[in-house]
Amino acid sequence: MYDYLVAGCGFAGAVLAERLASQLGKRCLVVDRRDHIGGNAYDEHDAAGVLVHRYGPHYFRTDSQRVIDYLGQFTEWHHVDYKVLSWSDGQFWQFPINLNTFEQLVGHPATSEEMQRALEEWRVPIDGPPRNSEEAVVSQVGWELYEKFFKNYTRKQWQRDPSELDASVCGRIPIRTNRDDRYLSERFQALPAEGYTKMFERMLGHPGIEVVLGKDYREVAAEVKFDQMIYTGPVDAYFDHCHGELPYRTLEFEPETIEREYFQPAMQVNYPNDHGFTRIVEIKHATGQKLPVTTIVREYPADYSLGKEPYYPVPCPASKSIYTRYAELARAEKGVTFVGRLARYRYYNMDQVVAMALKKFADIAAAAAAGA
Numbered sequence: 001m002y003d004y005l006v007a008g009c010g011f012a013g014a015v016l017a018e019r020l021a022s023q024l025g026k027r028c029l030v031v032d033r034r035d036h037i038g039g040n041a042y043d044e045h046d047a048a049g050v051l052v053h054r055y056g057p058h059y060f061r062t063d064s065q066r067v068i069d070y071l072g073q074f075t076e077w078h079h080v081d082y083k084v085l086s087w088s089d090g091q092f093w094q095f096p097i098n099l100n101t102f103e104q105l106v107g108h109p110a111t112s113e114e115m116q117r118a119l120e121e122w123r124v125p126i127d128g129p130p131r132n133s134e135e136a137v138v139s140q141v142g143w144e145l146y147e148k149f150f151k152n153y154t155r156k157q158w159q160r161d162p163s164e165l166d167a168s169v170c171g172r173i174p175i176r177t178n179r180d181d182r183y184l185s186e187r188f189q190a191l192p193a194e195g196y197t198k199m200f201e202r203m204l205g206h207p208g209i210e211v212v213l214g215k216d217y218r219e220v221a222a223e224v225k226f227d228q229m230i231y232t233g234p235v236d237a238y239f240d241h242c243h244g245e246l247p248y249r250t251l252e253f254e255p256e257t258i259e260r261e262y263f264q265p266a267m268q269v270n271y272p273n274d275h276g277f278t279r280i281v282e283i284k285h286a287t288g289q290k291l292p293v294t295t296i297v298r299e300y301p302a303d304y305s306l307g308k309e310p311y312y313p314v315p316c317p318a319s320k321s322i323y324t325r326y327a328e329l330a331r332a333e334k335g336v337t338f339v340g341r342l343a344r345y346r347y348y349n350m351d352q353v354v355a356m357a358l359k360k361f362a363d364i365a366a367a368a369a370a371g372a
């Protein structure tokens with residue numbers, strides 16, 4: 001008899017299982033259909049000994065001290081400024097757009113004020129907040145930079161024009177008029193020093209937690225007794241797609257090990273306008289691992305169909321209206337807590353999922369205290 005069956009062993013499931021077991025003394029059975037813990041954040045050493053992120057690069061960053069303190073119980077941190085370049089018109093460009101990119105574009109040294117004046121000239125004014133991703137970019141930097149860096153990258157990634165996608169998709173990428181060339185803006189940017197998987201092992205190491213891998217939660221749910229469930233898988237699958245399938249994008253990863261220390265000048269190079277892949281990631285730049293060989297991964301966006309991995313919820317008006325119907329069902333479902341990226345059908349970063357799981361735990365603990 002378990003207090004909780006936890007479906008999914010990514011951040012959402014692992015944080016809740018850890019809190020429930022360590023703080024409330026609950027017995028948790030965590031089930032994942034994959035053959036490993038960690039969800040999409042899973043990392044492993046490949047045949048050449050390079051620590052790689054199996055499901056695409058996971059750059060941990062956060063502004064939340066609470067999240068840092070919580071995860072810090074299970075890992076030391078390797079601090080890193082994530083650096084990205086974009087390959088376009090036969091050369092590497094600094095990315096995200098910053099003063100260095102502007103200098104590359106105009107071909108001479110410039111100041112922030114000059115860049116601001118130029119952007120003011122190039123930007124396309126819009127009324128009110130941007131309604132889609134095209135507006136989100138052109139209203140800040142105009143058509144030329146939009147086409148150089150954003151338009152085709154987004155089309156490849158989502159197989160939709162940026163004008164069909166929510167403003168948040170491209171709006172998340174900072175545009176700076178100073179020399180800050182870090183990919184991300186959060187104050188804390190670091191990877192777990194020994195990798196994500198080691199951190200998850202420690203989180204799940206509590207004696208009140210059991211883990212079953214390589215099985216669908218439904219199979220296990222039919223065999224064991226439990227009181228409550230935490231569900232972190234796709235919300236449409238939970239309800240047997242009764243309102244239709246939610247759209248997702250999936251990815252295909254093509255790893256290649258190369259017999260030299262580094263392959264490219266940065267951790268990530270984007271290819272908006274060349275090739276079928278969107279980016280080449282060489283995670284060694286970020287992990288800081290010292291090895292004479294390296295592994296790069298080319299990333300190809302692909303159409304999703306049942307049976308593939310649902311990586312990205314598609315943020316557009318049509319999917320929102322389907323999700324609303326599933327969200328209603330989820331709210332009415334007794335004894336099940338829906339938490340995480342797939343259960344909430346929304347692109348959340350890892351720190352946001354940790355924060356969401358900690359909040360859910362606080363609600364559960366408060367309800368338990370009120371009932372006691």
Ligand SMILES: Cc1cc2nc3c(=O)[nH]c(=O)nc-3n(C[C@H](O)[C@H](O)[C@H](O)COP(=O)(O)OP(=O)(O)OC[C@H]3O[C@@H](n4cnc5c(N)ncnc54)[C@H](O)[C@@H]3O)c2cc1C
Nearest residue numbers: 008010011012033039040056058059217233340341349350
């Ligand atoms: C390519 C890619 C790159 C990313 N990069 C970053 C990044 O750089 N920084 C960042 O902060 N975030 C990044 N993310 C987001 C990050 O992966 C998520 O925030 C995080 O994984 C969410 O955790 P989760 O537990 O909600 O979901 P997941 O990690 O997806 O875990 C859910 C688990 O549920 C399991 N599951 C589903 N259905 C069932 C079932 N029926 N039975 C049993 N198990 C089931 C799945 O196998 C999965 O392991 C990236 C995501 C992707 C796809």
